[in-house]
Amino acid sequence: MKGAMTPIGFIGLGNMGQAMALNLIKAGYKLRVYNRTADKAAPLVALGAESVSRPSEAAAKGSIVITMVTxxxxxxxxxxxxGFMERLGQGGLHLSMSTVSPATSRMLADFxxxxxxxxxxxPVFGPPEAAAARKLWICVTGSKEAKKRAWPLLDAMGQGIFDFGEKIGSALIVKICGNFISFTAMEAMMEACRMAQKNEIDPxxxxxxxxxxxxxxxxxxNFGKYIxxxxxxITLPGLPNSxxxxxxxxxxxxxxxxxxxxxxxxxLLYDLFSEVPSP
Structure with missing residues (x-):
């Protein structure tokens, strides 16, 4: 029974992390959760998760810890x-689902x-609504043994998993390329809608x-309707979470x-977005 196993650590309870953690609970996993703003853990605690006060406390010897941070x-x-690495210990598994630099990912893998x-x-593709509906698309890279251990958790959070081998950084490059294509499409839609509107066509x-x-x-x-x-x-930097x-x-x-x-x-896109501050 999943609930009887060592709890899964989950760190990062923003809009994405909150929904992903909830799906793990629905799948029967017991969670130990951490977030810098502790009150964000309340909905998960109400469903049986344990809230901890430090990132290291989300880990246990040989356990799995998931991170979904900014x-x-x-x-x-x-x-x-x-204490984080010490508590994770020999055989522990860190499942990093954040979009970060491939270089950072490789450095942490070596560590x-x-x-x-x-x-x-x-890393995942999909907005918070997709995360809540367990409709994320997930790219994965790592050793065969570690991926096999992580697979049931990924399956509980997404609708499809794509394996990009064992070279750390590969899944993140795919994720970054996908986001680049998406943001390019958004800018194209905004310019097209403005041009259509100026020509008396309903965008x-x-x-x-x-x-x-x-x-x-x-x-x-999805974004086409909003734009x-x-x-x-709206301008490109004015999009939600831009x-x-x-x-x-x-x-x-x-x-x-x-x-x-x-x-x-x-x-061009970087210049458009670079002045947008993080929350």
Whole structure:
């Protein structure tokens, strides 16, 4: 019985993490949760989760800890926090589901390896609504043994898992590329809606037609509706959670430079988003 096993640690209870943790509870897992703002744990505690006061307390010897945090600094601070690696111990597994730099991910994987624990990266595609509905698409990279152990947890949080091998950083590169394509589509939709509106065409009618025919992907169907309804007011940095785009475009630019590839669109998007502060 899952509830009788060692609790799964879950760190990071923002809009995404909260929904993902809830699905684990629904799947029968017992959780030990941590969040910097402790009161965000209350809904999960009401369902049987245990709230802890430090990141290290979410871990136990040989257990699994999931992190879903904002950025590289937050993730590294958790891993290097007092007692975290010691409590995770030999054979422990850290399942990192945040979107961070592939370089940071590789550095943390090496750090885990030195300490006798395992590290798997598993960034996700989908908004909080998809997380709540267990409709996330999950990319995963790590050792075969560690991925096999993490797979049931990933399955409880998503609708599909895509394995990108054992080279840490690979799943994150896919995630960063996917986000780049999505943000490019959003900017294109905004420019198209403004142009259509200036030519006395209803942007909502146009986006409905396009998202049902040529562009049936969720980014067009979901964001297209929002953009069409706010054509007059919205700009790319004005989209909900647009600070995430600034972070992720920075990650894309970093990888493009390291790979020696041209990225003019990424440079443009980064410039548009770079002034948006994180919450």
């Amino acid at each position: 950025d590289d600094a937050a993730l590294e601070n958790i891993v290097r926090s007092e 885990h390896d030195v300490n006798g624990s395992h590290y798997v990266e598993a 909502s009618e146009m986006m409905e037609m396009l998202s049902l025919t040529m562009f049936t992907a969720p980014v067009y169907q 069409a309804l706010h054509t007059e007011q 600070w995430i785009a600034g972070k992720d475009m920075g990650l894309f630019k970093e990888r493009a430079v390291l790979a020696g590839t041209e990225a003019p669109l990424a440079n």
